Amino acid sequence: MAELSKSNEPADATPNVSEVETVDAATESEAVAAIEAPVERGEPILQVRNLVKHFPLTQGILFKKQIGAVKAVDGVSFDLHQGETLGIVGESGCGKSTVAKLLMTLETATAGEVFYKGQDITKLSGRALKAVRRNIQMVFQDPYTSLNPRMTVGDIIGEPFDIHPEVAPKGDRRRKVQELLDVVGLNPEYINRYPHQFSGGQRQRIGIARGLALNPEIIICDEPVSALDVSVQAQVINLMEKLQDEFNLSYIFIAHDLSIVRHISDRVGVMYLGAMAEIGTDTQIYDHPTHPYTQALLSAVPVPDPESREGRERIILTGDVPSPANPPSGCRFRTRCWKAQDRCAEEVPLLAIPERFVGKDTPAAHESACHFAEEKDVVHAA
C-alpha cells in the first residue's frame, strides 16, 4: 500500500484534490450503473469538496428559533483513492466523526459535495442511494454499543443480506455468515451467541464482519481500535490490513491515536475545529510537518521510550480548543498558536502547498493551511 502512494504520486507534488469527473445520470438505473462500475487502483474513488455541516442551535419548545450553529465541519475537501488508506486525525470536537457520518449519508450535509465515482451522493435517493450504501460501509468505535444486544451474532452479520437480498440468496446466508466469521478470525460455531458473550476485541471483529458482508469498496473506520486493549489493538489492525489486501478495500481511518494512524495510512489529513489543517503522505505529515498544530500534536504524543523523555522537545499548547459554535476569525488555530500574528486573525489560510515550498523537491511541499508554514521535525528531534 505504501508502495502505491509513492509510485503513483511523487512526494513533491501530491495534488490532494483532483478534478472531479462528474457523471450526469439522467435515470436512476444509469446512476446505479455508474455506482457499480469498477474503479482502477489508485484512481480517486471518493472526492469530497467543500463539505460543510452546521448543527443549528435552537431555542423554544413548540416554535423553535435558531440562535446559532455549531460549525462541526466547515469546508473540508479531500480525495480517497482506490486501494489506499486515508487517515484522518484530530482531537475531540474537530469534526472527524461528523465527516464519517456525512460520508455515510447518516447526516445531511449543509453544503458541499461528496462524489462517489462521479456521483454526488448527497443528492442521491432511492435505489441509487441504496447501491451507494452497499458499497460504503462503516466500522464503529465502540464495540459495546455498535452491536444490537438483542440479536444473535448470526442475525447481526446476516442483517446486511436481509436489507440487500440481491447479494445473497436466502438459503445461502447462514453459510455466508459463517464464512465471514471465519474470515475475521472467529469460530463459525459462535453464530448463535449474543454480543455480550464476547470480549471487546471479538466484538470489533463481529462489527468488521458486518461491514464486509456486502463486499463494499470503501470502509470508513471511526476510531475502530481506541476502545480496545493494547494487545488486542494490534490483532485488529493486522486483521484490517489483511482484509484490505484480500478484498481490495479503500479505508478512511479516523482516529486520535497518531501512532496507529501512521502505521495503517498511506496519506494522512490533520483536522482542527472543523477544517483540514494539513494533508499529505504519512512521511510528509509525520517527518516533515509544516503546520504548527500538526507539530504540537505530534510532539505531545507520549513516546514509549523513557530515554527520550529528557531530551525531547515538546510543544505544549496552552488553553483549550475553542467552541465550534464560535470559531476564531481568520485561522482557527491562532488562539493557541505561538506563531500567530495580525494576519492570522484577518485572513483565513487556504489549504495549499505553502508558497515557499511550491515547485521545490522536498517532502515539506504538501498542503498546509498556515500563513507561516515551515518545516519542523518534532518526532525525531530527540
Added chain:
Amino acid sequence: MTTIDKTSSVPAPRGSDDFGGPLLEVRDLHVEFHTRDGVAKAVNGVNYTVSAGETLAVLGESGSGKSVTAQAIMGILDMPPGRIPKGEIFFRGEDMLKMSADERRKIRGRKIAMIFQDALSSLNPVLSVGYQLGEMFRVHQGLSKKEAKAKAIELMDKVKIPAAKARVDDYPHQFSGGMRQRIMIAMALALEPDLIIADEPTTALDVTVQAQVMDLLAELQREYNMGLILITHDLGVVADVADKIAVMYAGRIVETAPVHELYKRPAHPYTKGLLDSIPRLDQKGQELYAIKGLPPNLTRIPSGCAFNPRCPMAQDICRTDIPALFPVTERDGGELPGRGSACHFWKETIHG
C-alpha cells in the same frame, strides 16, 4: 518475593511523623468478586511499595486488576460483591485492612487521595466547583465558608486554571475536559496528601491536553514530595513520568523494573509482546506483532502461569507451576536492583 523499591533512594519523608519504611506497602493482596458466573479472582497476590516522592506506574490491560488493587488501597471497593480474602496494605507501617471504618476514613482524602479517569462523573454536577473544593477544608479542617472559598481559589490557581477567582462559582459542566481533570487534581491535593493514586488520569483527554495535565501532576508531585501510583494502560505515558513500573496480568504482577530497564530489556514475554505490539510514531512499521489470544476470563484463570495460552515461549512447566516473581540478574549473575519477572524462562527472555 522481591519488592521493588530498592532502586530509588528514598527521599526524606516530610513532616514530623517520620517513618523509616516505605509510604505504602501492599503485601500478598487478594481480591475476589462473587458473580453469577462464579468467583472472579481479580487480584491474586500483589506486592508493591511506594516511597515518598516516587512514581510507581502500574501497567496493565483491562481486567488485569490494576484498578481493583487501587480501590482496595483506597478502601472504596464495593463489598459485597468484592471480598479481600487475604493480604495486608501498610500505610506508614500500619495495616489499613485491620483499621476501623473511622480510622480509614481519616486516611482517605487526607493522607491518600485518588484521581479518577472520568472527571465529569466524579464531580457533583449541582454544586459549584468552588463549593466542592472548599468542602474538603470545611469538613476536614473546620474552616469557615469564606476561608474555604479563598482556599479553593488558591488551589485552582495552583493547578493553573485561568481566572480562578472569576470561575470559582462555575459548575463542572462549564469547564472543558482538561480543566475538569485539573479540578480533580486540585481536590486530591487539597489536604496535601502523602500519596496520590491516579487511575488513568489522562485517558479521556486529548493528546495536547494530556501532556499539560501529566506535566502538572508531575510538577505538583515534586513540589509536595508525594508518592504517586499511576495506573495506566498507556506505555507512552508511563515512559514519560514513571520511576519504576509494575506490569500486571490477570491479577498478578508479572514484571517489575525501573522504567529505563523495562523498555530496554523486558524480562517477561508479556511485557515484551506489549512493547512490540505498539506502532511507533517515528517510523512506519511492517506488520505489527500481535500477542495472540485474549486476556483470560477471571473466573477461569488458566492453571500455572496465567499468560501461558498466549505465550510464544510456553512449555509444560508453564501450564502446571505458577511462577514466583524471580529476581532478575545479569547474565553473569550481577544484580539488577528492583527487577523481577514472574516467568519460568526469564533468563531466555531477557538474555535472548
Added chain:
Amino acid sequence: MPDKTAEKVTTATGEPIPAAAVATDAGPAPAKARSLWSDAWHDLRRQPLFIISSVLILLLLVIAIWPGLFTSASPRQADLAKHYLQKPQWGHFFSPEWLGYDGQGRSIYARVIYGARASITVGVGVTLCVTVLGTFIGMIAGYFGGWIDSILSRVTDVFLGIPFLLGALVVLNTFEKRSVWVVILALAFLGWTQIARVARGAVITIKQADYVMAAKALGASTTRILFRHILPNALAPIIVVATIALGGYIAAEATLSFLGIGLTEPTISWGGDVSAGREQLRNAPFTLIVPSVMVSVTVLSFLMFGDAVRNALDPKLR
C-alpha cells in the same frame, strides 16, 4: 455484482488463513447462547417475590377462566332464606355457605370467585391496550422527533393533566350500561400517557446507539429499524412499567365500581360487592371484608410481580 461476494469470500477461505488471524480467537466464549431475556429469567427464578406473586397470579387466572372449578353455587342465585345474618360456616371449605351470604342471600364465596374474571379482564385488558397505544405513540414521538414529537408530547401532557379517577368518572358517567369493555376502553383512553412517556424516553436513548446508526448505514428501512432494533431494546422498561401499572388498573376498576360508576349489573365485580357490603357493615362485616381482601391480594400480587420483573430487567434500580 451479486456474485462478487460469494466469489471473494470463498477465495478468502479457500486459502489458508494466516496463523495470526486464526490464533486470535483463543477466547472460549461461554458454553450456551444466553440472551438478555434468558438472563432475566435466570434472575427471576431466584426471587421469592417472583415465586409467591406468580403462584398467586396463576391461581387468580385459573379462577378467572374456570370459576366453575371452584364452586358449584351460582353467584346470582338469591335465596332470601339464606340471609346475611346467617353466619359464615368457617369449617365448610369451598361450600357455598363457607363465607356466608350477602344482603340478598347470594353466596359470598361464589360471588368472589366469579368476580375475579371482571377484575382480571379489566386489569389485563387495560394494560394491553395502554401498552400497545402508549408504545406506538411514544415510539413515533421519540424516533421522529421534531414537530411530530412536539405535537404528540403536548397531547400526552394534556392527557396527563387529567386526574385519572376524575377523568374516568366523567367518561364513564356518559355510559348507561357499563360492561367490562367499556371500562377497559375508558381506562385505556386515560392511562396510555405513562407508557408513552417511558417509551419515548427509551426510544430517544436507543435511537442514538451505534447499532441503530449501523443499521441506517446498511440502508435499513425505518420500519426495520423501529421493529428490529429499537422496539426490542425499548421493551424492558415498558414491560416493567406495564406490569406495575396492572395492579393499579385493577384497583382503579374496584374503586370505580365501588363508587357506582364502574361495572354495572349483571357483571359481578369485587368493587360493586364492597359497595353493597357497606350497608351490612355492622351486622355482617364479612360481606365487605371478603371482596376487599380479594382486591388487595390481587393488586398486591401484581405489584410484587412488577417489582420482581423490574429487578430482573433493570438491575440498576435495585
